Amino acid sequence: MDAGQASRFSLADFFGPETEDPLEPPSDYAEWRSASTWATGLYERRMLAAPAPRTEIDAGGSRHSVVNLASYNYLGLATHPETVAAAKAALDHYGTGACGSPVLSGKTDLHGALESALVDFTGREAALLFNSGFGGALGTLQGLLRKGDVAVIDDKSHMCLIDGTKLAGAQVLPFSHNDPESLDEALTRTKGKRRLVVVEGVYSMDGDVADLPALLEVTERHGVGVMIDEAHSILAMGKTGGGVTEHFGAESRIALKYATFSKAFASCGSFVAGRSRTLEYLRYYANPYGFSCALPPPVVASVLKALEIARRDDSLRSRLAENATYFRTQLHALGIDTGTSTTHVVPIILGPHRELLYMLSYAMLARGLFVAPVDYPSVPEDQVRFRASITAAHTRADLDEALNIIEGTVVKALRNARQVKAAS
Numbered sequence: 001m002d003a004g005q006a007s008r009f010s011l012a013d014f015f016g017p018e019t020e021d022p023l024e025p026p027s028d029y030a031e032w033r034s035a036s037t038w039a040t041g042l043y044e045r046r047m048l049a050a051p052a053p054r055t056e057i058d059a060g061g062s063r064h065s066v067v068n069l070a071s072y073n074y075l076g077l078a079t080h081p082e083t084v085a086a087a088k089a090a091l092d093h094y095g096t097g098a099c100g101s102p103v104l105s106g107k108t109d110l111h112g113a114l115e116s117a118l119v120d121f122t123g124r125e126a127a128l129l130f131n132s133g134f135g136g137a138l139g140t141l142q143g144l145l146r147k148g149d150v151a152v153i154d155d156k157s158h159m160c161l162i163d164g165t166k167l168a169g170a171q172v173l174p175f176s177h178n179d180p181e182s183l184d185e186a187l188t189r190t191k192g193k194r195r196l197v198v199v200e201g202v203y204s205m206d207g208d209v210a211d212l213p214a215l216l217e218v219t220e221r222h223g224v225g226v227m228i229d230e231a232h233s234i235l236a237m238g239k240t241g242g243g244v245t246e247h248f249g250a251e252s253r254i255a256l257k258y259a260t261f262s263k264a265f266a267s268c269g270s271f272v273a274g275r276s277r278t279l280e281y282l283r284y285y286a287n288p289y290g291f292s293c294a295l296p297p298p299v300v301a302s303v304l305k306a307l308e309i310a311r312r313d314d315s316l317r318s319r320l321a322e323n324a325t326y327f328r329t330q331l332h333a334l335g336i337d338t339g340t341s342t343t344h345v346v347p348i349i350l351g352p353h354r355e356l357l358y359m360l361s362y363a364m365l366a367r368g369l370f371v372a373p374v375d376y377p378s379v380p381e382d383q384v385r386f387r388a389s390i391t392a393a394h395t396r397a398d399l400d401e402a403l404n405i406i407e408g409t410v411v412k413a414l415r416n417a418r419q420v421k422a423a424s
């Protein structure tokens with residue numbers, strides 16, 4: 001298989017259990033991987049410094065300075081002196097790790113303080129901490145849903161929400177993205193079953209916002225509870241950082257509020273907040289909670305500090321929104337399609353040009369811009385893209401430099417591709 005042939009395949013083509021032994025991947029997978037090193041070389045790049053607006057990454061064995069549009073450090077708290085100091089102080093006092101499940105020995109007073117702070121922040125009765133973002137969503141759904149139940153899930157939702165439902169043995173029933181009529185139809189069709197509606201706050205590949213007013217009108221008419229995944233919106237949206245739920249004034253209408261600590265909190269882990277009676281049950285049935293080590297105390301301390309900073313300082317969110325609007329407007333002026341994005345997650349949509357996705361990643365990196373490529377099957381085949389994560393910490397100079405690089409690479413390449421198509 002040569003590189004040209006390899007580019008016609010994607011991860012979606014090697015999923016089947018075609019071998020006798022699960023330790024043996026499909027026979028042509030290794031061949032495809034080795035013929036695709038030009039593409040796979042873009043993934044798992046090594047950062048050599050903090051996920052800040054300007055950082056360094058390893059490119060072919062040498063240090064490379066870049067403007068970074070690939071990290072979810074939305075409020076710039078990964079290197080904030082107060083979050084760093086809080087983590088260092090906890091490291092000195094508690095050591096490196098919790099060394100036990102939260103149910104048995106891993107919970108410290110810091111974990112308790114973070115749970116209380118999240119209860120206060122979300123206005124819910126209780127909160128539960130998980131040691132992973134993915135694991136938190138997985139555990140919440142696995143812990144609450146049972147065989148025969150249905151999770152009615154927006155069809156652009158993250159894999160952790162789908163996998164959690166599957167792990168529970170419940171049915172995943174997708175409804176069309178942000179479409180109240182499709183949601184209504186799904187709920188009408190499943191009348192009589194135990195159901196939970198699952199949506200995100202800001203969608204991770206498109207940067208658009210859940211249409212909560214329209215969707216909640218439908219869920220309330222059907223009397224079905226809602227779980228929201230605020231991974232990309234927590235701390236980054238809403239007057240006090242409460243995410244899309246706060247943005248729409250819908251806190252009292254959402255039963256379960258879940259979010260990760262890996263984005264605006266600039267750390268790792270997640271929480272779910274809701275009614276005490278729900279979480280007291282979940283605590284003992286969510287396997288990723290009870291059967292896994294508690295968050296390391298330095299992580300908990302940095303998350304607590306990030307929460308304090310983000311609640312007291314709305315200017316970080318204003319700066320984030322201003323930066324995102326500036327960047328998107330400038331991209332539009334360059335003729336770039338940013339889809340339905342209205343937030344700090346800004347897709348740069350190439351269309352069906354998969355070969356450009358890889359070629360442009362290298363070209364942008366060579367000029368000093370690091371931005372994440374998103375290929376099929378993570379997004380539809382005719383909408384491959386780069387995904388820019390804008391942060392409050394980016395300066396105008398950072399964004400302008402990124403825009404110049406995009407103009408000199410992406411804009412040029414798309415123009416050429418269109419000319420070639422028009423001529424053929």
Ligand SMILES: Cc1ncc(COP(=O)(O)O)c(C=O)c1O
Nearest residue numbers: 132133134158204229231260262
């Ligand atoms: C919408 C959404 N939910 C959950 C997760 C999982 O979070 P984590 O990366 O903290 O495990 C992600 C990760 O990108 C996400 O985008």
